[in-house]
Amino acid sequence: MIKAIKKHKGAILYGSSLALLLLLLRWLEFRFLVLSTSLDIYIGIIAIIFTALGVWLALKLFKPKAKTIIIEKEVEVYVTPSPQFERNQKELDNLNLTSRELEVLELMAKGMSNQEIANELFVSLNTIKTHSGKLFEKMEVKRRTQAVDKAKTLSIIP
Numbered sequence: 286m287i288k289a290i291k292k293h294k295g296a297i298l299y300g301s302s303l304a305l306l307l308l309l310l311r312w313l314e315f316r317f318l319v320l321s322t323s324l325d326i327y328i329g330i331i332a333i334i335f336t337a338l339g340v341w342l343a344l345k346l347f348k349p350k351a352k353t354i355i356i357e358k359e360v361e362v363y364v365t366p367s368p369q370f371e372r373n374q375k376e377l378d379n380l381n382l383t384s385r386e387l388e389v390l391e392l393m394a395k396g397m398s399n400q401e402i403a404n405e406l407f408v409s410l411n412t413i414k415t416h417s418g419k420l421f422e423k424m425e426v427k428r429r430t431q432a433v434d435k436a437k438t439l440s441i442i443p
Contacts, residue, residue, distance in 0.1 A: 373440035
């Protein structure tokens with residue numbers, strides 16, 4: 286091995302000097318790059334620091350202080366039976382509701398969707414939508430909940 290080093294001493298010396306010169310050239314190029322663009326590098330570093338600070342601050346400020354815990358309990362509800370319901374026929378006549386519209390209104394009060402009402406009454410969905418539209422128009426309301434609330438207030442439905 287020592288014999289191989291002595292034999293190729295010139296090539297090894299030449300190669301190592303080229304490597305050293307290449308390293309020196311790269312170092313000078315890096316120094317020139319750092320000095321010529323140092324302002325850009327400093328601005329980039331400051332931007333990264335402020336971005337990290339902003340993210341940290343946002344997480345601290347908008348983090349919920351207390352955790353929401355949902356507790357489910359079984360509660361007995363006592364319902365007193367109401368007296369027999371009597372429909373207010375005067376208001377029903379005043380609104381001029383048809384028997385089918387009254388049926389639709391009662392099913393709405395039970396919480397059924399239009400499709401479920403259509404299935405219950407054996408009619409199409411469009412027919413139920415038409416009945417609902419006429420019902421809203423006659424009762425002067427815009428939503429199902431308003432119609433049900435008004436009908437209960439006027440004692441048209443239980």
